[in-house]
Amino acid sequence: MFNKFDFLNGGISSGKREQRRRHGGRGGPGKKCIMRGKSVLDIAVGGKAKIRRHFSCGAVRQRLLDLGFIPGREVEVIRVATLGCPLELKVAGYCVTLRRTEAYEIEVEDEFRG
Amino acid sequence: MSLEVNSKGKAAKDNFLIALAGQQNAGKSTTYNMLTGANQHVANYPGVTVDKKVGSYREGKTRYEIVDLPGTYSLTSFSLEERVSRDFFLEEKPDVVVNVVDATALRRSLYFTFQVLEMDFPVTIALNMMDVAESQGLTIDLQELSSRLGVDVVATVGRKGKGKQALKAAIRKSVNQEAYNRPVTIDYGELEEHLQELEKKLAEDAFLGGLYPLRWLAIKLLENDPEVCRLVESKHFKGSEIIENSISRRDSFEEALDIDTGDYIVACRDRVAGEIVDACVQKEDSSKQPVSERIDRWVLNRAMAPFFLLATVFIIYELSIVQGYKLTIYTWPLLAKFRDIIASFLPSAGLIEDSLLRSMGLWMVDSANTLLNYVPIFFILFALIAILEDSGYMARIAFILDRIFHSFGLHGQSTLPFILGGVFAGGCAVPGIMSTKGIPDERSRLATILTVPFMNCLAKIPLYTLLVNIYFAEHKSWAMFFIGTITIIMAMIIAKVLTSTILKGRETAPFIMEMPNYHAPTLFGVAQRSIERTWEYIKKVGSIVVAVSLCVFSLLQFPGLSEERMDYYNAEMSKAAAVFDAKVSGTTYAEVGESGKMLALLNFYDNYKRARMNSSGKSGAASVDAKFKADNPELFTVLKPHSNKDAKIVNRALRKVSSKRKSLRRKIKEEKIKTSFFGMIGRSLEPVTQLAGFDWKVNIALISSFAARESSVATMGVLYQQGADENQTLEQRMDNESKSSGMTPLHALAIIIFFALYPPCLAATIMVKVQTGSWKWMVFSIVFPTTIGFAAASAVFTVGNAVGASGIVMMKGFYLVCLGIAFLIALQSKLSSDKIATRHVYQA
Numbered sequence: 001m002f003n004k005f006d007f008l009n010g011g012i013s014s015g016k017r018e019q020r021r022r023h024g025g026r027g028g029p030g031k032k033c034i035m036r037g038k039s040v041l042d043i044a045v046g047g048k049a050k051i052r053r054h055f056s057c058g059a060v061r062q063r064l065l066d067l068g069f070i071p072g073r074e075v076e077v078i079r080v081a082t083l084g085c086p087l088e089l090k091v092a093g094y095c096v097t098l099r100r101t102e103a104y105e106i107e108v109e110d111e112f113r114g
Numbered sequence: 115m116s117l118e119v120n121s122k123g124k125a126a127k128d129n130f131l132i133a134l135a136g137q138q139n140a141g142k143s144t145t146y147n148m149l150t151g152a153n154q155h156v157a158n159y160p161g162v163t164v165d166k167k168v169g170s171y172r173e174g175k176t177r178y179e180i181v182d183l184p185g186t187y188s189l190t191s192f193s194l195e196e197r198v199s200r201d202f203f204l205e206e207k208p209d210v211v212v213n214v215v216d217a218t219a220l221r222r223s224l225y226f227t228f229q230v231l232e233m234d235f236p237v238t239i240a241l242n243m244m245d246v247a248e249s250q251g252l253t254i255d256l257q258e259l260s261s262r263l264g265v266d267v268v269a270t271v272g273r274k275g276k277g278k279q280a281l282k283a284a285i286r287k288s289v290n291q292e293a294y295n296r297p298v299t300i301d302y303g304e305l306e307e308h309l310q311e312l313e314k315k316l317a318e319d320a321f322l323g324g325l326y327p328l329r330w331l332a333i334k335l336l337e338n339d340p341e342v343c344r345l346v347e348s349k350h351f352k353g354s355e356i357i358e359n360s361i362s363r364r365d366s367f368e369e370a371l372d373i374d375t376g377d378y379i380v381a382c383r384d385r386v387a388g389e390i391v392d393a394c395v396q397k398e399d400s401s402k403q404p405v406s407e408r409i410d411r412w413v414l415n416r417a418m419a420p421f422f423l424l425a426t427v428f429i430i431y432e433l434s435i436v437q438g439y440k441l442t443i444y445t446w447p448l449l450a451k452f453r454d455i456i457a458s459f460l461p462s463a464g465l466i467e468d469s470l471l472r473s474m475g476l477w478m479v480d481s482a483n484t485l486l487n488y489v490p491i492f493f494i495l496f497a498l499i500a501i502l503e504d505s506g507y508m509a510r511i512a513f514i515l516d517r518i519f520h521s522f523g524l525h526g527q528s529t530l531p532f533i534l535g536g537v538f539a540g541g542c543a544v545p546g547i548m549s550t551k552g553i554p555d556e557r558s559r560l561a562t563i564l565t566v567p568f569m570n571c572l573a574k575i576p577l578y579t580l581l582v583n584i585y586f587a588e589h590k591s592w593a594m595f596f597i598g599t600i601t602i603i604m605a606m607i608i609a610k611v612l613t614s615t616i617l618k619g620r621e622t623a624p625f626i627m628e629m630p631n632y633h634a635p636t637l638f639g640v641a642q643r644s645i646e647r648t649w650e651y652i653k654k655v656g657s658i659v660v661a662v663s664l665c666v667f668s669l670l671q672f673p674g675l676s677e678e679r680m681d682y683y684n685a686e687m688s689k690a691a692a693v694f695d696a697k698v699s700g701t702t703y704a705e706v707g708e709s710g711k712m713l714a715l716l717n718f719y720d721n722y723k724r725a726r727m728n729s730s731g732k733s734g735a736a737s738v739d740a741k742f743k744a745d746n747p748e749l750f751t752v753l754k755p756h757s758n759k760d761a762k763i764v765n766r767a768l769r770k771v772s773s774k775r776k777s778l779r780r781k782i783k784e785e786k787i788k789t790s791f792f793g794m795i796g797r798s799l800e801p802v803t804q805l806a807g808f809d810w811k812v813n814i815a816l817i818s819s820f821a822a823r824e825s826s827v828a829t830m831g832v833l834y835q836q837g838a839d840e841n842q843t844l845e846q847r848m849d850n851e852s853k854s855s856g857m858t859p860l861h862a863l864a865i866i867i868f869f870a871l872y873p874p875c876l877a878a879t880i881m882v883k884v885q886t887g888s889w890k891w892m893v894f895s896i897v898f899p900t901t902i903g904f905a906a907a908s909a910v911f912t913v914g915n916a917v918g919a920s921g922i923v924m925m926k927g928f929y930l931v932c933l934g935i936a937f938l939i940a941l942q943s944k945l946s947s948d949k950i951a952t953r954h955v956y957q958a
Contacts, residue, residue, distance in 0.1 A: 054377065059192035060624045065380040066187035067628060068222050072381075079410075082419050085517035086526070086625060094219060095407075095629035097513050099520070101947060102624050 040103040048076040049108035056105035068092035129177045130289045136214035138185035139630045141242040144272030145214050146182040164198045189229045191341040210288050211235045217247035224387035231297045234327040238284045239267045251398030259394040264297030302382050308363045319350045335360040406631040419514045430498050435540040438491035449483045450728045481663035496644035504635035521943040522606040523613025525558035535569030543567040543878035557620035561613045565605040567874030573823030585862035601870050603932045610939050658880045669791045690774040694767045718749050806907035807861040823875050859921025860914045864907040871903030
């Protein structure tokens with residue numbers, strides 16, 4: 001688990017979380033969502049997991065969907081950059097990089113080794 | 115309804131508008147080049163800074179105008195590129211949309227295709243990169259794909275120009291079709307009922323239906339696309355009612371299925387795309403890992419990546435700056451020749467003062483030449499950058515460095531502009547600013563544009579070297595290290611300040627980037643791009659710099675010397691001429707003593723000397739000799755007297771009078787600058803600038819360096835002139851003069867710091883205007899760094915003076931302070947990014 005031993009990025013570990021999700025950006029706090037499970041950050045390098053849902057909104061969500069991060073798809077963590085920040089993921093045969101803050105918003109099911 | 119719109123008047127048309135659209139890295143540009151050949155030009159979309167490439171080709175009498183739209187993954191309104199593409203579709207209504215699709219990423223590419231089809235455009239698909247697909251063991255059934263999508267599909271290999279005729283034929287077919295087949299319609303399942311209801315409501319206003327396809331509007335309303343909502347609200351008579359309705363439909367749908375509508379729509383598209391791909395694509399089973407992944411295992415290895423990156427940057431620096439600079443040895447004579455040609459057309463030089471036309475003409479040629487001198491460097495630089503971009507390594511550089519840049523509010527893709535701007539030493543802000551085009555994040559892009567000019571551009575180096583040689587001679591390497599790294603540290607700090615203050619409200623984009631596969635760049639592609647960009651540099655910079663150098667010239671030239679002073683100089687010159695006359699009178703060359711003839715001889719002599727200086731080798735010198743001899747054999751004997759006694763005497767007298775003339779001209783120039791408008795400005799600024807320890811001479815040098823950096827040293831050269839007889843270098847002269855005026859290393863440090871933060875030169879500010887599309891930012895890019903630079907320089911100077919610290923001590927102190935601030939910012943950003951990611955953790 002790369003992030004657990006990562007001195008540069010310590011302090012992030014998934015657990016039970018909740019967040020308020022704004023729907024489509026129309027004012028107001030939106031509705032409360034259910035507890036969060038594991039995020040992409042909890043997959044070890046080389047590990048795979050199935051995407052369950054997105055917590056991001058707006059442009060980020062749209063871009064992720066466009067790039068094939070569709071619920072139900074399998075995502076694999078290929079590598080982490082030298083300073084631990086952007087991650088390289090593989091989804092539907094393409095490699096995509098994203099930052100930890102965005103990766104955190106993708107909820108996945110339990111990890112399995114590929 | 116839209117069928118009628120599309121078929122209306124087609125038979126009579128002989129000019130068709132074709133939009134080229136597709137996802138990033140799908141090979142749109144190569145397809146575009148393939149179709150249009152050389153017949154293209156680049157403009158900007160109105161109001162935004164996105165490139166608009168327009169080209170055309172002809173088939174008989176019919177002209178096909180092709181617009182290359184920016185690469186987008188979909189047609190929502192989240193990013194500038196997407197809005198530009200979509201607005202183009204909606205406003206211009208192209209006759210055909212050619213959708214360039216990456217054959218190796220068919221499934222994902224189809225999402226885009228579906229969106230274009232939903233907008234009811236006749237679509238032709240160019241299935242690009244077929245060679246790559248084949249090498250990956252993919253077989254694609256084009257017939258099946260075509261019939262399932264209901265549009266024409268043409269296989270192409272854009273890089274090799276394959277499929278060009280077939281694509282043109284398909285375009286011809288679809289523009290001439292009376293009506294095209296209704297292509298695939300995506301079934302949105304549970305959402306269909308809502309869609310149809312909305313469509314019915316929208317149809318109540320026939321006006322809107324004439325403009326846009328209703329089903330598309332309905333889908334966008336359910337996606338809650340802000341632009342479409344605004345459109346419907348303003349153009350439909352029941353606009354707000356429909357919006358309310360669509361929101362309640364969204365909510366009830368999401369409540370019932372517990373899924374986001376946007377996700378659901380994409381999932382539906384994905385399902386259809388999956389079915390199509392399953393039916394049309396056969397994949398040979400191979401367990402072999404793709405080449406790109408095997409390379410990346412080394413190149414992007416967590417431990418090794420920085421070394422590969424450093425090696426790459428070093429190679430770029432070495433090849434373009436170091437080797438390119440060597441190339442200028444060969445190109446400079448060409449520019450010098452150009453200057454001579456212009457000079458020969460201008461009125462010839464006066465005795466001690468040139469005519470306005472001549473001095474102005476030469477001034478402009480000189481200004482242009484200093485910039486054209488960099489062309490070889492840029493050409494190599496642009497070629498290397500094109501190779502990096504085409505090969506796919508550029509994206510990987512962004513991947514490696516994003517963490518650092520992001521801490522300071524920049525973006526991984528800011529790397530390239532900084533490299534071009536000259537991270538270490540030598541570069542140019544103009545291509546640096548030009549290359550910010552690729553940064554998707556508006557906020558980071560602006561911050562990058564505004565901080566790139568802080569880098570050490572090639573033209574800043576002479577002044578640094580000069581000051582370091584005089585004032586920091588014992589600490590040369592440390593001083594150069596200071597200059598090389600302080601600029602990047604300060605640029606980072608300022609980027610952070612800008613992005614967290616005035617740029618805070620700007621649109622930002624996440625760092626979500628597809629990692630492209632490695633491609634071998636083609637010679638043609640690289641050459642074309644580097645020629646294109648170099649030409650752009652020459653054009654944009656050339657025209658503007660010449661115009662502004664004119665202004666600077668006037669400011670330096672006027673109001674000019676008083677008559678009294680001119681009389682004085684004329685008298686001095688007459689004295690020298692009289693001496694010449696006396697010496698010459700006894701010889702057979704007596705008649706050259708007449709005033710008009712003496713001038714001709716002097717100019718002949720100067721031209722000869724310059725020609726000899728520009729010639730190279732023995733044969734070059736010989737040909738110059740032959741040319742001047744042919745021009746005027748009589749005068750030539752004076753230049754090369756050999757054993758002719760009289761000629762020798764004249765030659766000696768000529769040398770004397772020529773050196774006197776030169777020294778007088780130099781004095782006049784110096785006095786002119788002192789009394790010029792620029793001189794007045796320099797003097798009037800002295801009370802303020804003395805806070806930083808600048809005297810009026812430095813002021814003028816710094817101000818004039820705005821036109822072009824090189825002039826800082828050139829102006830200093832003129833100002834610290836002590837008469838041509840003393841054969842001293844500029845270093846020695848400045849040293850002498852400054853010792854008497856009390857310049858210390860502390861003064862020099864203040865100048866260095868100010869110069870490092872000094873606003874971009876004229877060419878770069880123009881580039882700021884071009885890239886930001888606003889005069890406001892251009893003015894800001896001048897005012898802001900001046901203020902910051904002056905504040906920093908004054909602070910260092912004042913503190914240094916107050917505590918009595920020497921220049922080198924203050925240099926170390928300043929460095930540590932900046933480094934400390936940068937570290938704090940990085941630390942703070944790390945902490946806050948951790949906080950974002952842990953914001954939602956329950957405290958158990």
